[in-house]
Amino acid sequence: xxxxxxxxxxxxxxxxxxxxxxxxxxxxxxxxxxxxxxxxxxxxxxxxxxxxxxxxxxxxxxxxxxxxxxxxxxxxxxxxxxxxxxxxxxxxxxxxxxxxxxxxxxxxxxxxxxxxxxxxxxxxxxxxxxxxxxxxxxxxxxxxxxxxxxxxxxxxxxxxxxxxxxxxxxxxxxxxxxxxxxxxxxxxxxxxxxxxxxxxxxxxxxxxxxxxxxxxxxxxxxxxxxxxxxxxxxxxxxxxxxxxxxxxxxxxxxxxxxxxxxxxxxxxxxxxxxxxxxxxxxxxxxxxxxxx
Numbered sequence: 001x002x003x004x005x006x007x008x009x010x011x012x013x014x015x016x017x018x019x020x021x022x023x024x025x026x027x028x029x030x031x032x033x034x035x036x037x038x039x040x041x042x043x044x045x046x047x048x049x050x051x052x053x054x055x056x057x058x059x060x061x062x063x064x065x066x067x068x069x070x071x072x073x074x075x076x077x078x079x080x081x082x083x084x085x086x087x088x089x090x091x092x093x094x095x096x097x098x099x100x101x102x103x104x105x106x107x108x109x110x111x112x113x114x115x116x117x118x119x120x121x122x123x124x125x126x127x128x129x130x131x132x133x134x135x136x137x138x139x140x141x142x143x144x145x146x147x148x149x150x151x152x153x154x155x156x157x158x159x160x161x162x163x164x165x166x167x168x169x170x171x172x173x174x175x176x177x178x179x180x181x182x183x184x185x186x187x188x189x190x191x192x193x194x195x196x197x198x199x200x201x202x203x204x205x206x207x208x209x210x211x212x213x214x215x216x217x218x219x220x221x222x223x224x225x226x227x228x229x230x231x232x233x234x235x236x237x238x239x240x241x242x243x244x245x246x247x248x249x250x251x252x253x254x255x256x257x258x259x260x261x262x263x264x265x266x267x268x269x270x271x272x273x274x275x276x277x278x279x280x281x282x283x284x285x286x287x288x289x290x291x292x
Contacts, residue, residue, distance in 0.1 A: 030149040031099035035059075037144055040200025040272050043123050044146055049093040051076050057096075058123035059139070059146070061282075062196035064168075064176050065105035067126040073108050076124070094131055099148045102133035126198070129179060129284070137282045139197075141275050151285020163281070163288035164242055166195075172263045179282075180266060181289055185240045186252070187214035191267035195280075195289065199271030203239075203252040204231065209267035219251045229259030239274070241291050246274065 035044040038058070046057035055076060060066070068078075094101040106125070138147040168177035171194070178194045185191070186203070189210050193203070204226055207213035214236075221233035231253035239246045255261065281290040 030147065031097040032145055032147045033097040035139075035144050035146045037141075038122050041123070042139060042146065042197055042272065044096065046125055046127060047095045048076075048078065048125075051078055055124035056122065057125040057127040059197045060126040061129050061179050062194070062198050063126070063128040064130045065107060066128045066131065067107050067109050068124060070108040070110050072124055094127075096146070096148055101131040101148075102135070104128065104131040129282075132282070132284045134285050136285065139275070139280045139282075141272070141279065142277055151283055163283065163286075163290035166282075166287055166289050169264050169266065171266060172260070178266070179289075180264075183242045184268065184270065185238075186236045186268070187216070187238055189214055192265045193268040193270050194266055195282075196269050197272055199269055200273055201253060201271050202247075202250050202273040203236070203271065204269040205234075205236075205252050205254050206261055206267050207254060209262065209265075216252070216254065221251045223256070224253055226253070226255075227260030230256040231259070232256040244291075246278070246291070250274075 033044055035042050037043075042059040043056055044059075045054040047054050053076075094104065105128075132148070134151055136147075136149050136151050138145075138149075140147070164181045164183035166179055166181035169180040169192075170177055178196075180192055180194050182190065182192050184193050186205060189212060191205075191210060201224065205216075207216070216234035216236060219233035219235040223233070224231045232255075233251055234254050236250045236252050238248055239250050275291065279292045281288075281292070283289075
């Protein structure tokens with residue numbers, strides 16, 4: 001997981017950019033490519049116009065825009081287009097398996113490779129979800145396949161498969177807008193969560209944000225950190241999404257002492273571990289998420 005405070009200055013600079021529109025070109029083909037589950041992260045080849053060879057991207061649903069280490073960008077042959085202090089940005093064309101992605105903002109960050117090494121992720125680019133505007137992304141975790149296709153004009157198909165609507169809400173003031181949705185319950189308590197594919201555990205829960213917080217029992221699992229705050233493991237007896245069971249006796253994490261707590265309605269973060277045996281479909285046209 002990326003510490004958001006690390007990028008707040010960059011987010012402010014990029015936020016001043018005009019909104020980027022989805023490509024007006026023909027709809028992207030239905031593209032299916034294998035991904036590498038690198039220590040729980042979803043990584044795959046990404047083509048950037050102007051760079052000779054495909055780079056490795058890690059899907060990052062915890063940010064709207066994308067990141068790359070500034071030295072790595074230069075080594076790959078990328079060019080700086082909009083310098084902003086220690087940052088620079090580009091909207092070069094991106095594609096996955098021949099399928100063009102939407103124009104997006106890429107922030108060049110000094111020292112990002114060191115942060116990635118601490119996380120255990122091997123990737124050139126942390127690819128934010130703006131790149132999938134107007135598209136459907138399906139992440140088939142059991143078979144390690146990522147699919148990208150054009151979103152239909154109608155949201156009827158999404159409604160038929162019981163998908164939940166998502167919105168874009170901030171974690172704290174000045175943070176980027178996050179993929180936020182309802183539909184999850186933890187031991188019967190319904191909460192709004194953020195999907196973050198850079199968190200490789202099952203879930204982080206903030207009991208002080210619950211309307212009524214269950215009494216979670218401690219779990220025998222290693223402690224972790226989040227936003228520079230310590231987390232302790234707990235056991236959630238039952239997790240559901242859209243009324244369907246996702247797991248029992250699930251290990252989740254809660255703040256242990258000082259921690260960064262959302263100031264919005266977010267009460268939890270769900271990561272890739274929660275979907276190890278599932279298929280997650282993100283429809284950025286209809287604004288829905290489905291789990292099967």
